[in-house]
Amino acid sequence: MSLSLYNTLSRRQEPFKPLEPGKVRMYYCGVTVYDYCHVGHGRACVVWDVVRRYLTWRGYEVRYVQNFTDIDDKILNRSRQEGTTMEAISERYIAAYFEDMARLNIKEADEYPRATHTLDGIKRLIHELETKGFAYPSAGDVYYSVRKFPDYGKLSGQKLDERRMGASGRVSENEEAQKQDPADFALWKSAKPGEPAWESPWGKGRPGWHIECSAMVRECFADSASNHLGETIDIHAGGNDLIFPHHENEIAQSEAVTGKPLAQYWLHNGMVNVNGEKMSKSLGNFTTIRQMLDAPNAPEPMAVRMFILQAHYRKPIDFTDDGIAAAQNGWNILKAGLLFGHEYGERLGWTGSIETQADAIAQFRTVMDDDFNTSSALAVLFGLAKQLERASNLLIHEGETGEPSDLLESQWLTLVELASVLGLEAQPEPEQVPSISDAEIETLVAQRTEAKKTKNFAEADRIRNDLQAQGIQLIDKPGGLTLWHRS
RNA sequence: GGCGGCAUAGCCAAGUGGUAAGGCAAGGGUCUGCAAAACCUUCACCCCCAGUUCGAGUCUGGGUGCCGCCUCCA
Known part of the structure; x- marks a missing residue:
C-alpha cells in the first residue's frame, strides 16, 4: 500500500x-498580489x-x-x-491573503519567497542562461x-510548430519584433520611464514572470548539507491554467541550466x-473569499473547505x-461529530x-493514497460523524446513547484526527451568558404543560414560540413529558 | 487548428472488470393537540452506437455534448 x-x-x-527518503520538497506557484x-x-x-x-500525517518531513x-x-x-x-499594493494584498487564508484554515507555508526579494538569484540565473546560450539580449x-x-513542450504536450503564434493582443508588436521566435519569452524587461526598476547587467529593468519561480525553487531548496542544490524538488504544484506557458x-x-529535472511530480488543480x-478576473465572474465569507447568510469557512474537498x-x-x-x-453534521467529545x-x-x-484510518489512508481522493475520504468522516451526531441526539432526546462510551470515544478521536488531516476543525463556542x-x-x-x-x-404554543425565539428547543415526549435544550 | 480533460439519481459527487461510496434535497413511517426535534426507512442499471470479455459505469473504436490551455490567470 503506497501513495501514488x-x-x-x-x-x-x-x-x-x-x-x-522521508522528506518532501514541495513548491506551490502562488498568487500575484494585485487584488483580493x-x-x-x-x-x-x-x-x-x-x-x-x-x-505530513503520512510521516514525511515536508518543506512547503x-x-x-x-x-x-x-x-x-x-x-x-x-x-x-507597487510595493504598497503588494503589501496590502499579501496582508489580505494571510487574513483570508487563515479563515480557511490554511496552514502557513515554511517560506514565502517574493520576486522583489529574489532579484540576485534571478539575475544569476539569467546570466547562466546567457552563458549557456539559451538567452539573448534584444533592445534592453x-x-x-x-x-x-x-x-520544450514536454509538460504541456505543445509542439512549437503547431501552436497558434502571434495571436496575442497583449504582447505588443514592439516586443514581438524583438523576439527571434514568437514563442520566446522575456527573462528580463527593460524599464520604461517611471517604472520601478532594478539594476542589472542588461540595464535597469525588471524580471519576467516565469524566471522568479525557477530562481525561488533553486534558492529555497538549496541545502548543502544533503548535497542538494535546489536543482530538483519532489512536487511542484499549481493551477492547471499554469501548465502552459508558465510551468513549461x-x-x-x-533544466537548461542544471541539466536535471526541476521537479519529479507536477501536480495541477482544476x-x-x-x-x-x-x-476569472477577465470574465468578471469572480467572488472574492472575503465577499463570500462576509455575505449575509455566509457559509462557515469550514463549509467552504468541505465544498472544495467534496470534488477531486x-x-x-x-x-x-x-x-x-x-x-x-x-458541514453541520461533521461539526456535530467533531464537537461531540467537547460536549459530552x-x-x-x-x-x-x-x-x-x-479500520477507518486504513480506509482513509487507502483512498487518500490514491491521488488524494478527498471525496471518498469525506465519506469515511461522515461514517463516523453520523454515528456521533446520532449519539448526540439520543443524549438530548433520550438521555442515553445506547452505545458503549469507549466506542464513541474511539470514533470521536478518529474523526478528529482524520478531519484535521483535511484541515476541517471545529472549536467549541465559548459559553455564552444565557438570556434566560x-x-x-x-x-x-x-406553565405550558398546564x-x-x-x-x-394558544397559550401553549405562545410559550413554545417565545422559547424558540430565545434558542430554546422544546421536545414533547410521549406521556406528556417535555424536554428542552439550548440550540 | 494543436494539446488535454469531462459526461454516473432532482442537485453535487466517488467508483480498483464481477450485479453502483458519500453529501444535499425529496418521500414514507413512529411520536404529537398541532408542530418541531428525534428515531426508523425509501430513492440510479451510469450520454449514444459498436466491439473485447463468461461478465463493462470501469477496457477499445466511433459519435454527440460540454470545459480548460494555446494571451495575464490558482
Whole structure:
C-alpha cells in the first residue's frame, strides 16, 4: 500500500518516491498580489494545504514553499491608478491573503519567497542562461530562446510548430519584433520611464514572470548539507491554467541550466467554474473569499473547505449558492461529530486512553493514497460523524446513547484526527451568558404543560414560540413529558 | 487548428472488470393537540452506437455534448 499521485508530466498516476527518503520538497506557484483572492485561489490553497497536511500525517518531513509574485504589470497598473507604489499594493494584498487564508484554515507555508526579494538569484540565473546560450539580449530586454531547448513542450504536450503564434493582443508588436521566435519569452524587461526598476547587467529593468519561480525553487531548496542544490524538488504544484506557458517555461529555464529535472511530480488543480465557465478576473465572474465569507447568510469557512474537498482536486467544480448551501448542511453534521467529545466527553466519563479506529484510518489512508481522493475520504468522516451526531441526539432526546462510551470515544478521536488531516476543525463556542436561566425555562415549560392539560393550545404554543425565539428547543415526549435544550 | 480533460439519481459527487461510496434535497413511517426535534426507512442499471470479455459505469473504436490551455490567470 503506497501513495501514488497523478503526474502531469507523464499523464499517469505514479507511485510517490521522494528524492530523499522521508522528506518532501514541495513548491506551490502562488498568487500575484494585485487584488483580493477569489474562490478559485481559495480552492488551490485548500487543495495544496491538504496535500501538505496529508504528506505530513503520512510521516514525511515536508518543506512547503509558496511564492508571492510582487513584480507584475497588473500590480503596476493598480499602483498607477491609485497613485501609490507597487510595493504598497503588494503589501496590502499579501496582508489580505494571510487574513483570508487563515479563515480557511490554511496552514502557513515554511517560506514565502517574493520576486522583489529574489532579484540576485534571478539575475544569476539569467546570466547562466546567457552563458549557456539559451538567452539573448534584444533592445534592453533579455529573451529565452525556446528553440535551443529540445524538451520544450514536454509538460504541456505543445509542439512549437503547431501552436497558434502571434495571436496575442497583449504582447505588443514592439516586443514581438524583438523576439527571434514568437514563442520566446522575456527573462528580463527593460524599464520604461517611471517604472520601478532594478539594476542589472542588461540595464535597469525588471524580471519576467516565469524566471522568479525557477530562481525561488533553486534558492529555497538549496541545502548543502544533503548535497542538494535546489536543482530538483519532489512536487511542484499549481493551477492547471499554469501548465502552459508558465510551468513549461520554468522547466525550460531551470533544466537548461542544471541539466536535471526541476521537479519529479507536477501536480495541477482544476479550476473553479461559474455557470460552467472558469472563474476569472477577465470574465468578471469572480467572488472574492472575503465577499463570500462576509455575505449575509455566509457559509462557515469550514463549509467552504468541505465544498472544495467534496470534488477531486483535478476536476473542475462549479461554484453555486446551492452548492455552498448544501455543503453548509453537510458541514453541520461533521461539526456535530467533531464537537461531540467537547460536549459530552466528560459526562460520558471518557478516559483519554482510548485508541483510534484502525479500520477507518486504513480506509482513509487507502483512498487518500490514491491521488488524494478527498471525496471518498469525506465519506469515511461522515461514517463516523453520523454515528456521533446520532449519539448526540439520543443524549438530548433520550438521555442515553445506547452505545458503549469507549466506542464513541474511539470514533470521536478518529474523526478528529482524520478531519484535521483535511484541515476541517471545529472549536467549541465559548459559553455564552444565557438570556434566560434554567429555572425560568422550567417554570415556563411547566406553565405550558398546564396550558396543554386545559387544552389552552394558544397559550401553549405562545410559550413554545417565545422559547424558540430565545434558542430554546422544546421536545414533547410521549406521556406528556417535555424536554428542552439550548440550540 | 494543436494539446488535454469531462459526461454516473432532482442537485453535487466517488467508483480498483464481477450485479453502483458519500453529501444535499425529496418521500414514507413512529411520536404529537398541532408542530418541531428525534428515531426508523425509501430513492440510479451510469450520454449514444459498436466491439473485447463468461461478465463493462470501469477496457477499445466511433459519435454527440460540454470545459480548460494555446494571451495575464490558482
